[in-house]
Amino acid sequence: MVDRRxxxxxxxxxxPGILRAGATVDLPAAESHHLRVRRAREGEVVRIxxxxxxxxxxxxxxxxxxxxxxxxxxxxxxxxxLAVAAGDKERWGWLVEKAAEVGVTDLLPVAMERTAGVAxxxxxxxxxxxxxxxxxAIKQSGAAWAPVVHPLVDLDAFCLRSFAGRRWVAxxxxxxxxxxVEPSGVCxxxxxxxxxxxxxxRQLLDAGFEPVRLGPHILRxxxxxxxxxxxxxxxxxxxxxx
Numbered sequence: 001m002v003d004r005r006x007x008x009x010x011x012x013x014x015x016p017g018i019l020r021a022g023a024t025v026d027l028p029a030a031e032s033h034h035l036r037v038r039r040a041r042e043g044e045v046v047r048i049x050x051x052x053x054x055x056x057x058x059x060x061x062x063x064x065x066x067x068x069x070x071x072x073x074x075x076x077x078x079x080x081x082l083a084v085a086a087g088d089k090e091r092w093g094w095l096v097e098k099a100a101e102v103g104v105t106d107l108l109p110v111a112m113e114r115t116a117g118v119a120x121x122x123x124x125x126x127x128x129x130x131x132x133x134x135x136x137a138i139k140q141s142g143a144a145w146a147p148v149v150h151p152l153v154d155l156d157a158f159c160l161r162s163f164a165g166r167r168w169v170a171x172x173x174x175x176x177x178x179x180x181v182e183p184s185g186v187c188x189x190x191x192x193x194x195x196x197x198x199x200x201x202r203q204l205l206d207a208g209f210e211p212v213r214l215g216p217h218i219l220r221x222x223x224x225x226x227x228x229x230x231x232x233x234x235x236x237x238x239x240x241x242x
Contacts, residue, residue: 079186
């Protein structure tokens with residue numbers, strides 16, 4: 001297998017379910033274009049990931065196909081979930097890329113009272129593009145798993161979900177987050193610009209979410225979400241795939 005830390009090896013994406021040792025696979029059009037831009041060579045060794053845990057070493061046949069010599073499977077990491085207010089869609093795009101880099105497993109956009117009036121807010125029709133950005137981000141980071149971007153839900157529906165492990169809600173009135181030493185997973189909720197309403201905060205506390213303080217200053221939602229991911233993911237071992 002090629003070393004995922006070797007920046008000289010081109011990483012490509014493949015559709016789930018096609019990576020098998022010995023197989024010759026067709027590459028998506030976007031990946032063929034990427035190879036042309038990079039001026040890849042016939043017979044060059046590449047790394048191919050499907051974003052669902054499979055990573056292959058392949059040899060290029062032109063720009064459209066590759067023959068796979070080896071395939072490895074990374075275990076799915078314990079949940080590191082970010083439930084974030086469905087604010088500005090462009091800032092959400094930035095968040096998706098950075099979340100993929102730091103090993104977030106799930107991104108859950110949540111409609112809240114103070115996102116309803118945001119003209120540029122994230123909507124259901126934007127989610128497919130965000131999922132693609134999550135996949136593209138693992139090409140740079142070398143991760144075997146891309147974050148799953150879930151359908152948009154309102155806070156009432158979100159609070160009915162079950163979550164294993166720790167539950168945090170970003171809250172300036174909370175305490176500093178306690179170290180997470182067990183790999184049971186963490187779910188963190190981050191509010192919109194202007195924060196949660198009193199009703200929303202009570203609803204999250206009633207649902208078992210522990211208020212945590214992420215820093216001394218007021219953070220934008222995407223910054224707060226990334227800070228939460230870094231604080232919550234500290235239990236992961238060096239080199240653990242995500």
